[in-house]
Amino acid sequence: xxxxxxxxxxxxLRSENLEKELNQCFEGLEIRERNVLGAVCPHAGYVYSGxxxxxxxxxxPKADT
Numbered sequence: 551x552x553x554x555x556x557x558x559x560x561x562x563l564r565s566e567n568l569e570k571e572l573n574q575c576f577e578g579l580e581i582r583e584r585n586v587l588g589a590v591c592p593h594a595g596y597v598y599s600g601x602x603x604x605x606x607x608x609x610x611p612k613a614d615t
Contacts (some may be wrong), residue, residue, distance in 0.1 A: 560595040575600035577606065583608045 562568045571613035575596060591606040 571596050571600065575604040579604055579608045581608045583611045586610055 557563045562571055586609060589606050589610060591603050593603065596603075
C-alpha cells in the first residue's frame with residue numbers, strides 16, 4: 551500500500567479529521583444511484599472541491615465486490 555504523500559497538506563493528517571471532512575462534503579446530499587455512463591470529478595482538495603465531488607459520487611452506482 552502506498553503511504554500518504556501529502557497528508558496534512560491537501561487533506562487532514564489524522565483519519566478521524568479526514569472522515570469528518572468527507573462527511574461534511576456529503577452533508578445534506580441525497581445518495582441516489584443513477585444510470586451513469588461516465589463522470590468528471592474535481593480533485594483539487596476537499597476544502598476546494600469536496601462538495602462538488604460528493605455530488606458526483608452520490609449518484610454513481612456501487613461497485614461490485
